Amino acid sequence: MSIDTSPNLMTESASTQPPEDAATLEIKQKMLSNFSVFDHENTKTVDVSEVRAIVASLELYPTQTELHDLITEMEEEEPTGYIRYDRFEPVVFKAVAEKRYSPASEEILLKAFETLDRDNRGYLTPEDIEAYFTEGEDSFSKEELDEFLHSAIDPNTGNINYRDFVQSMLEQDSN
Numbered sequence: 001m002s003i004d005t006s007p008n009l010m011t012e013s014a015s016t017q018p019p020e021d022a023a024t025l026e027i028k029q030k031m032l033s034n035f036s037v038f039d040h041e042n043t044k045t046v047d048v049s050e051v052r053a054i055v056a057s058l059e060l061y062p063t064q065t066e067l068h069d070l071i072t073e074m075e076e077e078e079p080t081g082y083i084r085y086d087r088f089e090p091v092v093f094k095a096v097a098e099k100r101y102s103p104a105s106e107e108i109l110l111k112a113f114e115t116l117d118r119d120n121r122g123y124l125t126p127e128d129i130e131a132y133f134t135e136g137e138d139s140f141s142k143e144e145l146d147e148f149l150h151s152a153i154d155p156n157t158g159n160i161n162y163r164d165f166v167q168s169m170l171e172q173d174s175n
Helices: 022-038 050-055 064-074 083-098 106-116 126-133 142-152 161-175
Strands: 044-045 082-084
Touching: 022 044, 022 050, 022 083, 044 050, 050 064, 050 082, 050 083, 064 082, 064 083, 082 083, 106 161, 126 142, 142 161
Parallel strands: none
Antiparallel strands: 044 082
16 A cells, blocks of 8 residues: 655555545545635645635535534644645535535525515615624624625615525526
8 A cells, every 4th residue: 555645635545445436536526626726825725714615615505513513523633724635525525425514495595584584675785684694603704794795785776685696596506
């Protein structure tokens, strides 16, 4: 058995591993590709703050608590603030394979927005969203809130027409 002992990634050679099916290889390639977008130094490491964006790009949407648990699994015994790919891959691959953290259905998303829309207007203001999404255990960071608002606000009205927004999210996921 040969082992790649480079500091960036330790893996057993393919000759000792059972062959992987095409679907597994495709998932792992997508994981590596998406991880690499955030690996600015090409060291097979990313800042821990980037993990949420990477897993979301893989269509995994854990809560803040679930994300914390995933990161804890990925981190070194002494956390460095960075996640190595060789620690990221098995944890995230398992979540993908088990279909954990799947996105909510259209019905659930609409119900959630309708619950926040107490006046039944069919839209929420950016101020509504900021108030709701920055409170509680699973609150958005400033960056996440800004990203959400940028993608959700209707430029013509300055509000979030949540029916249109949910529809556009579902169309993006199906592509």
